[in-house]
Amino acid sequence: MVDNYVDLREEMVNVQLIRRGIADAGVLRAMRHVPRHIFAGPSNRDSAYADMALDIGMHQTISQPYMVAVMTELLEPSMTDRVLEIGTGSGYQAAVLSEIVLKVYTVERIESLSEQAQKKFAEAGYNNICVKVADGTLGWPTEAPFDKIIVTAAAPDIPAPLIEQLGPEGIIVAPVGQRHSQQLLKLVKRGGVIEKSYHVPCVFVPLLGRLGWDS
């Protein structure tokens, strides 16, 4: 897609991502391409490619580009993957994934955000993203198992249904910890054994629902 933001995206990728160690070619290619300004919305147009999270209304945010890149890279996405995302929000993270993987399933609890994101997927031409309005702490059982699962809201721990809905050799990336400060947790299922590693500190909005925070 050629738009007026090509240079800003190139600068974002070079300065915010490559210089900070993001190396996955697929992630860099996707983030050079996805029109973040469309997902950020008209009120954020001027700061769409800035080095920060942005407000998308309903007390929710679109993550900083670097955080999107780190999470996507940790997910080790490949072109055959079916990926579940919990927390559609603006739809930006789902769009980045959709450029790399086979299919993205994304769940959002706030209907208006899901509807807006769907319009943006259509506007930007993404047609391998399935959306659902539901409590994502319960996953998406009818589409399981997933090769990868990404949670883009913070919880005290990864909800058990998500681990159950992860296929063999699958990977989950999620911000886990306290209400106002977390760390990215990468969980890998290897032959029935679960390995966990902790990565960068982060601050995400809360995952609300049956197996998340109450309010």
Ligand code: SAH
């Ligand atoms: N991935 C998004 C950012 C997500 S912000 C993007 O790229 O823009 C976190 C989102 O998680 C919010 O939209 C919030 O409403 C949603 N959320 C919180 N708890 C949820 C739950 N239990 N199920 C689904 N979505 C949830």
